[in-house]
Amino acid sequence: MRLLVRPDTVLRWHRDLVARRHAARSWPKRPGRPRTVRSIRALVLRLAAENPAWGYRRLHSELLVLGVKVAASTVWEILKEAGIPPAPERTSSTWANCLRSQADALLACDFFETVTLSGARLHVLAVIEHTNRRIRILGATAHPTASWVTQAAKNLAMDLEDAGRRARYMIRDRDGKFSELFDAVLKDAEIQVVFGGVRIPRMNSLMERWIQTCRRELLDRTLIWDQRHLLHALREFEKFYNDHRPHQGIANARPLCALPRPIDNPKQIARLDIRRTDRLGGLLHGYQHVA
Known part of the structure; x- marks a missing residue:
């Protein structure tokens, strides 16, 4: 029978295996940094969207003012993962924003x-x-x-x-x-x-x-x-x-009338009484609650 490897190779494999097992027992595996809470990530992205001129350090400062303690590097990583460019690239104005x-x-x-x-x-x-x-x-x-x-x-x-x-x-x-x-x-x-x-x-x-x-x-x-x-x-x-x-x-309001408060009372919803008002012979229809 012919062996494909030399004895020295087998001995080296054995030494490496023993060394890895010894290292695993001597140095317990440390858990990595836990993922940032979803609500904090959402807050960072919201602040970045509403304030295009703020860089990650300015965002980090605002979070500290709000009592949210995270590292500045964490804010930078959140922006990077979301594909949000640095502040100088986000401050360019558009006609819509203007x-x-x-x-x-x-x-x-x-x-x-x-x-x-x-x-x-x-x-x-x-x-x-x-x-x-x-x-x-x-x-x-x-x-x-x-x-x-x-x-x-x-x-x-x-x-x-x-x-x-x-x-x-x-x-x-x-x-x-x-x-x-x-x-x-x-x-x-x-x-x-x-x-x-x-x-x-x-x-x-x-x-x-x-x-x-x-x-x-x-x-x-x-x-x-x-x-x-x-x-x-x-x-x-x-x-x-x-x-x-x-x-x-x-936001679906009317130019001269703000949106009313939503009806959340089941009894009121069950008794909805809506009246139609016509303009121009019925060409335009408006709707309102019957008093």
Whole structure:
């Protein structure tokens, strides 16, 4: 019989085996560092998301203030495992973040067109508030002259003053219908005009989105007879939009009405009595509890 290994090799294997067994008995295995509690990991990720300029050491300091004792290296590892880059790479601004941070001071306006049954083309001017999505119909006309647009700006400035709204910026496109007097009126009201980019509708996305909603829910379902009929329909839709229609962009609240407290009483849920209110002959439906 021929052996494939030499005697020295077998003896070396035996010595290694004895040494490993001796080491295992002499040095008990120490447990590794336990995994960070899930709630702490979630808190670290939340703080990082809400504060892009905070590095791991700033996050670590905030945790200590909250009474959460973890190592700074642990915070760094949590961010690394989640794929969150260092603070300098997270602080780059986007248009969405910029507009969201300035929502309380932002207005946006735009013109859109509709056609009556007789073929007359009417131009509608509307303004939306970014912070609460409130819409304001400034008017509709077949001839948006400089004087008409200027008067619409004056009416807007007075409405904002009466409502106690302190807007600082107005986003608009470079449409020739907006005259220099329009911008001058807003400037007197301490509202700075911000121009959108050429053929970049996303820079005025809230206004563009509302125009789509107005067309889909009102104008595409209504035969407009004349300017008077159009203004009536737009006023009704404005009231419906501001008072009844929920908006996902503001957590399903309404522009002029906050969300009510949820009904958690089983008896009240069992006795739900909901009444429907109609606008424009049943084109728009609103719902509310019967008193």
